[in-house]
Amino acid sequence: DAYPPFEIDPEYPVAVHVEKPATPSKGWAVAGIFFLRFVVLIPHFVVLAFVGIAGVLAVWFGYIVVLFTGSLPVGIQDFAAGTMQWSLRVTAFAMGLTDDYPPFSLQVTPAA
Template identity: 45%
Template sequence: MATGWDPQAAHGDERGEWLPVLDIPAVARQRRWTVLLRWLLLLPQFVVVWLLSIAAFFVTIVGWFAALFTGRLPDGIFRFLGSVLAYRTRVGASAMLLVDRYPPFSFSAPGYPVQIELRATPLNRLAVFFRLILMIPAAIINNLVQAGWFTVGWVFWLIGIVLGRLPAPVFAATAAVARYQMRFTAYVTMLTPAYPKRLFGDEPTPQDEVRSGTRPLLLDTAATVLVVLFLLLGLAGHVVSGTVDYDDHDQAADGVTAPAVVPAR
């Protein structure tokens, strides 16, 4: 649903394509006991998200063929994939301690504090055909920044328990990760032709009206440093993991030696 904002000025990319929007209220106090038990409480939601992701995978395949021939997603597929993305985003925002309110078990959640905004627009058939290749750079960034966040997420969890809220830079950096993931998924599932971008927040402009804590999403120096840290930690984790796997492979190869020659008697 349109909001009245100028899409090119507020949420457009350099080609004028409108970027999906994530709305999360500004940082606020949270109940310490829900922070302490957050992931345990969300276990049923994780199961639902897993099941929905499986369904969305097959629907995306159907949507890919449809978009390849018609240049857009059929309305039914767009609504389903958009609803799954909204559901996943609500659960993800709760898991990342961005909101305290428990996400509902429903596709429709107009009163929930976390909302996304998508616009059904025509798709470039050539970009649809090569979507798996085009998404690789964004997939790398998405994987690195998420891995980096989860590496230090336990620190944010402890901070949330002690303070009853996230510090503003932590909130902004975490919201940047959540928004990039949402935009990446929207691109992969062809809900938008706009390539995922603005990991480091939006550029402040005079015409921007503050709609929520993430609209526009402005990162100060501390939040920007945190996002860079997420990327570096994610990269380091992959390098270490690759090194360990390589060493294990070498050790296994060294262990496979030629059978000993037993002298004949």
């Protein structure tokens, strides 16, 4: 694996695409002004704290597995990817990039 660069390179293979809502919700916009988006995300923050701890432990265990087998099990990869995607969905909602309330899911969404 190549170490990720420290500069913005359009050729680097990571890209994030967020679809702009056709009709943005004015209600969520007002909620964002008064930080209500963060209030409705409290359950996500609590659950993600525990899932994040489990993710760190799973990845640490994965390092040991890779040391002896040479490959990372698919379950650990999916758990880590699901945790990151869930966290990014919550962050996107909190920042107003989407009006879709994030699901409580570790399901990995394939890249487009």
